[in-house]
Amino acid sequence: MARALAPAQIDVSADLIRAAGVKVTRGRVRVLDALHSARQPLSHAELEARLGDPAEPAMDRVTLYRILDSLVACGLALKAVDTRGVFRFSAAGAQRQHANHVHFRCTDCGGVFCLKAEPPPPPRLPRGFRLNEVAFDLRGTCAGCSLREGA
Amino acid sequence: MARALAPAQIDVSADLIRAAGVKVTRGRVRVLDALHSARQPLSHAELEARLGDPAEPAMDRVTLYRILDSLVACGLALKAVDTRGVFRFSAAGAQRQHANHVHFRCTDCGGVFCLKAEPPPPPRLPRGFRLNEVAFDLRGTCAGCSLREGA
DNA sequence: CCCGCAAATGCAACAAGGTTGCGTTTACAG
DNA sequence: CTGTAAACGCAACCTTGTTGCATTTGCGGG
Numbered sequence: 488m489a490r491a492l493a494p495a496q497i498d499v500s501a502d503l504i505r506a507a508g509v510k511v512t513r514g515r516v517r518v519l520d521a522l523h524s525a526r527q528p529l530s531h532a533e534l535e536a537r538l539g540d541p542a543e544p545a546m547d548r549v550t551l552y553r554i555l556d557s558l559v560a561c562g563l564a565l566k567a568v569d570t571r572g573v574f575r576f577s578a579a580g581a582q583r584q585h586a587n588h589v590h591f592r593c594t595d596c597g598g599v600f601c602l603k604a605e606p607p608p609p610p611r612l613p614r615g616f617r618l619n620e621v622a623f624d625l626r627g628t629c630a631g632c633s634l635r636e637g638a
Numbered sequence: 639m640a641r642a643l644a645p646a647q648i649d650v651s652a653d654l655i656r657a658a659g660v661k662v663t664r665g666r667v668r669v670l671d672a673l674h675s676a677r678q679p680l681s682h683a684e685l686e687a688r689l690g691d692p693a694e695p696a697m698d699r700v701t702l703y704r705i706l707d708s709l710v711a712c713g714l715a716l717k718a719v720d721t722r723g724v725f726r727f728s729a730a731g732a733q734r735q736h737a738n739h740v741h742f743r744c745t746d747c748g749g750v751f752c753l754k755a756e757p758p759p760p761p762r763l764p765r766g767f768r769l770n771e772v773a774f775d776l777r778g779t780c781a782g783c784s785l786r787e788g789a
Numbered sequence: 790c791c792c793g794c795a796a797a798t799g800c801a802a803c804a805a806g807g808t809t810g811c812g813t814t815t816a817c818a819g
Numbered sequence: 820c821t822g823t824a825a826a827c828g829c830a831a832c833c834t835t836g837t838t839g840c841a842t843t844t845g846c847g848g849g
Contacts, residue, residue: 509825509826510815510816510817510824510825510826511816511817512815512816512825512826512827514826514827515826530806531806531807532805532806546827546828547827547828547829548807548828549807549808549809549827549828549829549830550826550827550828552806552807552808553826553827554826554827557826568719568720568721568722568723569719570719571719572719572723572724572725572806572835572836573723573805573806574723574806574807589761591763591767600764600767602761602763602764604761604762607758607759607774609776610740610753610755611755612742612753612776613751613753613781614781615780615781615782615784615785616742616751616778616779616780616781616784617778617779617784618776618777618778619777619778619779620776620777620778621774621775621776621777622773622774622775622776622777623758623772623773623774623775624772624773624774624775625760625763625769625771625772625773626769626770626771626772626773627767627768627769627770627771628767628768628770629766629767630764630765630766630767631766633766633767633768634766660796660797661795661796661797661844661845661846662845662846663796663797663798663844663845665797665798666797681835682835682836683834683835697798697799698798698799698800699799699836700798700799700800700801700836700837700838701797701798701799703835703836703837704797704798705797705798708797723806723807723835724834724835725835725836
């Protein structure tokens with residue numbers, strides 16, 4: 488799980504970027520790398536913090552926004568908005584592991600829990616509609632919050 | 639559809655607010671009224687525009703934020719975030735008609751379609767979890783967008 | 790009907806998240 | 820090696836949302 492920082496991984500990101508048909512720059516490689524090694528979608532602020540880690544020249548705020556936009560535009564990253572209204576970015580493909588899961592969202596603490604159950608088969612769609620993904624989301628109160636409330 | 643601006647409707651909002659146990663003010667009544675007569679959740683900016691319509695003193699920006707927060711806090715309004723990361727508010731109850739529907743969201747045009755089908759029974763939850771609402775969301779391309787893409 | 794107090798309002802200032810314009814640097818094709 | 824379009828850095832700006840504080844107002848009780 489905790490993979491060594493082999494230079495090989497950098498090449499993977501670089502190759503992906505090259506294959507996407509855009510210029511390979513250090514910034515893009517670093518950002519895509521960070522997205523790949525993240526276990527959750529990251530906000531702009533979180534990415535900025537992570538990239539400031541090494542002695543690197545700490546990339547510009549605007550540049551990071553533009554890099555993220557370009558990665559989204561060429562299909563290497565995905566952009567979504569969280570419950571606070573902040574954009575979060577993830578490496579394309581990373582979210583596939585959560586597709587077709589059943590999720591439980593706690594309306595109290597905002598937590599998301601993956602249930603083991605398989606999603607039910609989708610109903611028949613009107614003519615011309617093409618299905619891509621199903622999300623079976625249950626909303627309510629999780630065990631922890633139920634307990635605190637009941638007390 | 640276009641209902642007359644009977645003063646009766648104002649009283650309905652006022653009564654709801656009073657029943658919720660908070661002070662009845664002109665601002666709250668106007669806002670709740672606007673939310674009730676809206677067909678979709680409204681953003682702060684949209685509400686501000688609608689309320690500026692009559693010769694009313696055009697309520698303060700911050701006051702509108704606080705009125706919305708208070709309506710949410712006492713359960714008369716709901717707050718959600720849209721794809722742009724902006725908060726949208728709706729009168730409580732207005733969305734109930736969409737709860738427990740099956741929805742199809744077009745990832746192309748962003749449109750939401752209500753399907754007639756009933757949502758499948760929810761799976762067994764871990765101990766302590768309390769279910770409140772189920773959302774069976776299908777994502778893909780709607781008929782119109784499929785057609786345009788195929789062309 | 791008036792009084793008092795907590796709640797609500799208005800105003801100003803601030804903070805975070807995101808965008809635009811422009812001059813400079815850099816990847817990379819020829 | 821060189822030219823050029825793309826990417827970058829910087830400064831300024833916009834929108835959305837929040838905080839502090841002084842003033843006004845709803846409304847319960849005298």
